Amino acid sequence: MWIPFSTPSLRRWRSNRSAVVVVAVAALLGANGARAQQVVFDPRNHLENALQAARQLESLANEAKSLAASPYSHLAGNSQSLRDMAELARTARGLATSVDGLERQFADLYPEDLSGTDALRLLEQSRGRSANARRTAEDLARAAADLERLGRGRGQRLSGALEASQSAQGQTAAVQSSNQMLAVLAEDLAALRVIMLAQARLLSEGAARDGAERAAGAEARRRYWSRPVAVPNPPVFDPLSNARN
Numbered sequence: 001m002w003i004p005f006s007t008p009s010l011r012r013w014r015s016n017r018s019a020v021v022v023v024a025v026a027a028l029l030g031a032n033g034a035r036a037q038q039v040v041f042d043p044r045n046h047l048e049n050a051l052q053a054a055r056q057l058e059s060l061a062n063e064a065k066s067l068a069a070s071p072y073s074h075l076a077g078n079s080q081s082l083r084d085m086a087e088l089a090r091t092a093r094g095l096a097t098s099v100d101g102l103e104r105q106f107a108d109l110y111p112e113d114l115s116g117t118d119a120l121r122l123l124e125q126s127r128g129r130s131a132n133a134r135r136t137a138e139d140l141a142r143a144a145a146d147l148e149r150l151g152r153g154r155g156q157r158l159s160g161a162l163e164a165s166q167s168a169q170g171q172t173a174a175v176q177s178s179n180q181m182l183a184v185l186a187e188d189l190a191a192l193r194v195i196m197l198a199q200a201r202l203l204s205e206g207a208a209r210d211g212a213e214r215a216a217g218a219e220a221r222r223r224y225w226s227r228p229v230a231v232p233n234p235p236v237f238d239p240l241s242n243a244r245n
Contacts (some may be wrong), residue, residue: 071164073176074157078183081150085190088143089197094136095205097197105132110212114219122216129209136205140198147191158184 089097096102109128111117117125161184165177 071173074160074180074183077153077157078180078187081153081187082190084146084150085187085194088146088194092136092139092198092201094132094134094139095201097201106208110208112215114215117219119220122219126213126216129212133205133209136202140195140202143194143198147195150187151191154184154187157187 096105109125109132111125114122158181161177161180165174165181
């Protein structure tokens with residue numbers, strides 16, 4: 001029996017060959033593309049990035065250090081001391097510390113015109129001036145004693161502020177310590193103001209009292225010498241009748 005036999009044609013062989021070439025070229029291109037997409041490690045660039053990150057961390061650390069607050073604070077003691085000093089002025093009992101109070105006191109105890117004042121009123125004014133002088137002097141002594149008491153803690157606050165300033169770890173802490181030293185200085189200035197005001201009140205009261213006493217004395221003398229002169233009555237007997245005897 002005859003079996004037909006056929007060989008591949010030239011056209012089919014060429015077609016198969018072209019397909020193999022296309023597959024090979026695609027494989028080569030794929031290999032080259034994969035190689036081109038690989039990450040390349042650059043040591044120099046990596047080192048520069050690391051140094052930049054370290055510098056940023058150091059900058060943040062320095063900023064945090066500069067913003068660190070001072071652990072020492074005497075705000076409570078300083079505020080209480082200033083309040084106590086202000087209370088000394090408000091509790092003055094002698095010469096008044098307000099303008100309205102001074103006007104009333106001077107009109108009552110240190111008047112300019114005494115012509116219409118009777119003797120009893122002049123005596124009452126003199127006693128009132130003496131009592132006011134005593135209270136004003138007592139205010140000065142009490143202010144000095146209280147300021148001495150308040151000044152005992154001021155040295156401790158100043159020492160604490162100085163130590164905090166020396167051990168300050170940042171700019172903010174140093175500024176806060178300086179402000180605390182200024183607060184102690186403000187206490188000293190407030191104490192000086194209180195004692196100077198008390199002294200000024202005492203000097204003013206003394207000058208006003210001396211002037212009022214001189215005016216009262218002058219008014220008393222004027223009244224005495226301005227009294228009408230009374231002519232004495234003649235005696236009921238004749239003193240000359242027995243003059244020869």
